[in-house]
Amino acid sequence: MKFAYFPGCKIPFELKEYGDSFEAIMKKLEVRLIDLPFNCCGYPSKNKNLEISVLSSIRNLALAEQQGLDLITPCKCCYGQFKHAIYFWNNRTDLRIKINKTLKNEGLSWKGETQIKHLLSFLYNDFGLLKLKHKITKPFSNEKIVVQYGCHALRPFSITGFDDPFAPKIFEALVNIIGLKNLEWSKSTECCGNPIYETNKKLSLKMLGSKLKTASETGAAYICNACTHCQIQYNFMVMEQELKKFQITPVLFTQILGKAMGLTKNELGIINTDLFNF
Amino acid sequence: MIIKALTIAISLSLIGFLYQFFSFIKTNKTFDKKKWRMKNLSIKSFSLNSILQTKLFKAGKIRWLMHLLVASGFLYLVIFHALDDVTSSYWFQYYQPTVDPFQFLRNLAGIFVLIGCVGFLCRRLFFFKKLKKRKIQFKGLFSILLILSIILSGFLLEAVKIISEPVFMEMVEEYSDIDEGTDLVDLKIYWEKNYNAVFNEPLLITPEKLAIGKELNENFCIDCHSPIKSAFISKSIAKALKKPSIWLNYHRIDNLLYYVHYFLCLLIIVSLPFSRLFHIFLIPVASLEKNLKKEQLDQTLGYINTATLYACTNCGFCSDVCSVFPNFLITKNINTLPHAKIESFKKLMNSAPVESKALYMLQSGNGECTYCHKCTDICPSGIDLQNLWVLLNQKLSLKGYQDNYTFINNLSLEKWAKLAPEKEKTSSTQGKTTQLADNVDSFENCIQCTICTNVCPVVEHDIDGNDYTPQQVLNLLRLGKKHLATGTRMVWNCLTCFSCQESCPQGIKVADIMIELRNNGNLRADALKLENFTKAT
Amino acid sequence: MNKIIETDVLVIGGGVTGTGIARDLSLRGQKCILIEKSDLNAGASGGNHGLLHSGARYVGSDPKAAVECKNELEILKKNAGHCIEDTGGLFVAVKGDDEKYIADFPGMCKKSGVYCKKIDLVLAREIEPALSNEIIAAYEVNDASINPFKISIENINDAVLRGSQYLSFSKIVGFKITNHSIEYAIVINQNNGKTYQIKARTYVNASGAWAGIIAAMAGITINMVLSKGTLLVTSKRMTKRVINRLRKATDGDILVPGGVVSILGTTSVRVKSPDNIYPTIKEVDQIISQGEQIIPALKTCRYIRAYSGARPLVSEGNIEDDRNVSRGFTLRDHQKDGVDNFITITGGKLSTYRLMAEKASDIVAWKHSIFSKCLTKEIPLPSTKSGEWSEPGVPINKPFKTETGNDPILCECEMVPQSAIDTLIDSIKQAKGKPDLKSIALRSRIGKGPCQGSFCSLRILSHMYDRDVLQDISDINDLKLFLNERWKGEQSLLWDQALVQSSLKEMIHSGLFGLELIKDPI
């Protein structure tokens, strides 16, 4: 299998370990990732100007289409943004015409063939659980974990079509097959608060706090993320005194999956050594 | 007199250096040095980048080669040629500018620099990937042209000396006991034949005369005047100059050229701290810094950051890879792109008068940055650009240029309501529009069940700070108060988590409307800011 | 023995005229008592377009009225600007309308000095995109829209401020007449059933449609003709200007914008009694089918509610179409009927209420031989706090919560906060009224939004229990009355979204709370 790899803006520097571990497991799963000269997915611009955000997305899709590739991203915000962009591109004629024109000046065009996959939906739907199960060489021994569904992949279902928006199960299924014990968590599908971290830090961290509180009350040791922004947000807990006290660690799905597939800690870019007592 | 000029030039450039240094200090009082960490310095990247230009190598092989040619060649010329009185003649007692290997090497170095500079020029003029198409001009040709002209003048000078009769006569007087007579003629013949010298009077060449000339040459000249062929460039230029030679010799153009050449050298010395050439000194400084995450940025020392501005050679690689390039395509705000931001930033630092509109553009441009670190990764000068953008934001907000969220947050909702655009006073909601917020059909089916409000995490966690609930925002729209709605905290705090939209039993696109309102709010805020600033100037 | 209240003037009827007279006389230094058998604007004053005619509508049928309208409009714009939205208006005709009338129209306007300017059809459709492309003529006029509730509230508030008194839910049951003049009026307080007497020097019968009934109590006959008009409220504002159909007055030919809605009307059906009249489905369909000829969108748009009012007309002889009865007002000094201190003012229209008040007050002043002339021309109508909530969406230019700390919005549709409800409850108490949902609704926008009281009624009711304004379970009937009042306006246009909304209402109030099982009080 072969995909155009869209890391998004945050992975290359802010969250390198996610990129590394993602590439590592994809290598292990014999999925080839192609790097293209992508720009921002447009997610940050959607608050400023619809046209910009849609153009940004479609431009990336056009680049992928040129290579005849589908696009895979580990970031749920990018994923959601792409889906939304496609929706607007399909349904707002005036916008589509404008954007196609701009793309043309760039020597690009998009016919709408490119598909967008998120890491999770790819593993669950395209790669297949059974096939993945065979790749698991060192399954975990029922460590307790809760999963954080990112909003932008999950909602609105009508646009993303990712999973049942109220009772999703893709993520649980995936952590279960690598031997972790997924616990019920009431705030599993709620927002982590990252989108307004830049503008309204107080509120953003308040949300994070309530999530961490409920999560740690479930008795789980880890919060599992499959979204760049969620993980970044959870990493902020080390910066705030009153958040540090919660005995729960945010982990990246790619890292635990990688471990279960027997990859080394360097391959997965894990700095914090006591994570799963590596 | 030449020495005087030299001393003046050097002192000028020294003053320049000092001036720059202090301006860095001055403009960065705001940074508290306590947070400074030694571990934020990286010796490795420092040495690698400043000596081998590794980052440049990553950025582009050919460009790296060109740069290497220029650097090595120019370095050689400066040390062994410009400063020969204190270097070469001191190290090698047989040194003469006209003996090999020096003569040969000089030409070689010259040609290196020449090729390099031409390469630079071509790239700047023809090979900008995305940007060229959009006629974005890059400054900084000055230094390249300067160097180029120095080298050319050098070659010319040499060539003219070669053909020059007066120079020949001076040498004869100085280094030989040949006086007027046949010997001189023989030597002239030999030189005309082998050294491309050109003489006024017609000389008829015979083997005997040549033989004698050769002998004389071996007696007097050969020790300090290697055969001309090693000066392979000048020689060919000299050949080309045969025709106008008489005129040239008569007017002693060689002296003129000498002064030109010398003057240009002085010029380079003076302009050093102010031209792009400054990067020679600052790239090491820039590469000394580790790239830090946004959260640790206060651990860096401000003046190093802003000093690194001058390590920029304005090569434009950053803008080629910039993540928010599409934003520029729409907003047409050049200050979205790194290479332009650096220039404006410099202006800002030099406390040169910048009119507020430009600063506003800079702010809105810089606001687009997603901190994807691509520019920093590619920057050949090893500048931590991303770090600079954060500083830029701080400085601008200190000057009162905030992002729209802060702008609207600082206004009370009443104030904001007063700033409604005229046309919204009586809203007749007819006519087609793709804007959800303008089209009653997109929200009039609301049955007031408050589910959207109840599932909203912002309302849940922000009971005191929040003003209206999602459903009340919809009601504001229905009551024809769109502008008011664009200013509500609800709209600006919305996480776009889409819970409301997913849950609405009437299928109203609540979150999409929120986002749209935020867009409209941004538009209005931008307009207002612009008004204020244009008023200000 | 019943208690006796003494006053200079007793004004009967709390419509625009009554409140107008109360203010006018107070300005002339007379103490008035205004009594109203239910509450403000219960009659025609509440059941109309809220249109301030430029006069153009009457240039054909009634030039005198036209001129009155024109002058009054200018005065009101000057003095009561905060109750008026100066929308401007259009007269448009569509294919099939009476060509002759169209041709004569400008001339007739000129004759009565009413402004009207022909504009070409393309421009007309540009400034009013909602207009049909069938239109064949369009004239610009000076119409404006007014909020009749606000104008009454402000009038009475000002009168009370100047020493007069307003008694709501107080019904006249009879007059005591001794030698050709009324000695006192017998009044019953509808809330507690107590009767008492009001002794005044002069009695003004400004009870609009009820004028005949009141006059009869003094043994005087006025043959009233009551013509019911029904109007529809759209959920969104269809046009910027008032749109009139350019033809002889018939059904569904005026569309008046007010705030964010538009009001479409009207019909004319002869009715016996002015009490409990409501819109019928036949009327609604008739109005829409007429209205959609000028504004096609009226066919598909959502309607929030419908309501009816009875035009009080005084007939001389018999008439076929009540619209052709003079819309000028009738002012009778009953001296000639043998009752010296009793006058009746009725008929007329909202646009000229001030003039009517002035003329009536003049007679009273003459009777009291005071010679201070009318001041309502000069002195502007002040704007008060309890008035502002009757404005659609006007007061919400600031978030209530951050402002007053703890001030939840009780009516979400129209964004009426708890504090506003409290203000209104207090002002009603001052007027000796019994605060209940209906009287609050009269003074505010509650229940007027799309949800038609399904939610706000419950929120406000529980708040009133919290404040001990209500205590007993039987007070739940207040809720039933309120919902039924709303229902009167809804039931005739329940299809599409409106039906969705009302079925939710049914599920809550009947399905869950089982209100229909509560026995009505006898």
Next chain:
Amino acid sequence: MMIQKDTDCDVLVIGAGMAGMVASARASQLGLKTIQAGNSSALVFASGLFDLLGVFPIDSGEILSKPYPAIKKLQSDQPDHPYSKANQKQIEDSFLFLIEFLDSAGLKYHLPGTCNKQILTSVGTFKPTYIVPATFLKGCDLNKVGKNLLIVDFKGLRGFSAKQAASGLGDRKEKTHTLSIDLPENKGGLNPVHLAKSFENQEFIQKLSDKILGFSKKADIVGIPAICGIQNSFEIVKELEEKTGMDIFEIPGMPPSIPGLRLKNAFEKKISDLNTLFLSNAKIVFNAMEDDNFILQAINDNFETRIKAKCVILATGRFLGKGLFAQRNNVVETIFNLPIFQPKTRDQWHQLNFFDPKGHQINQTGLETDDTFRPLDQTGEPAFENLYAAGSILAHNDFARLKSGTGVCCVSAYLAVNNFYKKSHKMRNK
């Protein structure tokens, strides 16, 4: 360029209200491959109380204490009422199934008996209902139990006043106290869901029970608005009871209703665990029949799903659920355009009095079905072999007035699925 997906299933349930949920619960539990489409928020309007039959005849104005005899009478009076297509056993079974299913999802109801209960509502009226959530149980038939009562409300929780609720108990001889709690969080209105969430937090429970303990002398049973937690309300109420030593019960109020939300979550979780695909907010379009399979299109904003279904359960509800659409002069069915039983003209739709004892004729509109809940076409024959209808879309069923909402949904949905299941099995056995 919409993304196209293809899928097939045994049962497609259209609608995610009470009936829809029961249908897909039953179907997926029977092991049928099920797809459900709709918007589950409708359940947030549900009070969480399961009515069977609270009033009969409609204009009796009396509350029934024993539903089943009345149902017998109803079945003889109105043969086309949905109940007339089921016998008492089936009705009891369906409720039993519903309660067990919810119980397996962690939502506790008490087992059905033979009598109606009377529940105090937030406006002080008494609502007749059949089965209540465990957290409501102690509040049933208050006017009979001779206990001193405390009713708690929260300042800023709009539409719920302890005093108002208490006013409904005015004629009891025992005392009724009220307590109004002002929370620090309350700045300009609390929302039920958010308040309910704070019940899941220990400190909050502590604070609350301390406040209540102040009345421990005066009252021995406490009524709280129905907002005691979302996930594990039963445990929370238990905990409150332990902390205070008094009986605690919840009082239903205006929507959004938390008991409804609990139902929603319970159904969604369990049904999704049974691998039912849920297409949220999908618009269903019926294309054609393909050898007695339905071919339908589920259209979402960004993608279309082509569904091949052996059986379709039509649980799209009435007007609120968009199952029926009212044009200005008639009512139509929105997906299969089936004939609708309805009054002749619009002026027969509603009464002039909103609370008219006879109820509004529009609430009798809907689909008429055969005895296995298959909607009929003009000829009076089943419109499709395997199309079933369930819930409020069924005609002759003014559930709001008869207080029979959940009953009709539950019974019809449960039986509809059973009928299809039986039929398809007979097929296979042949």
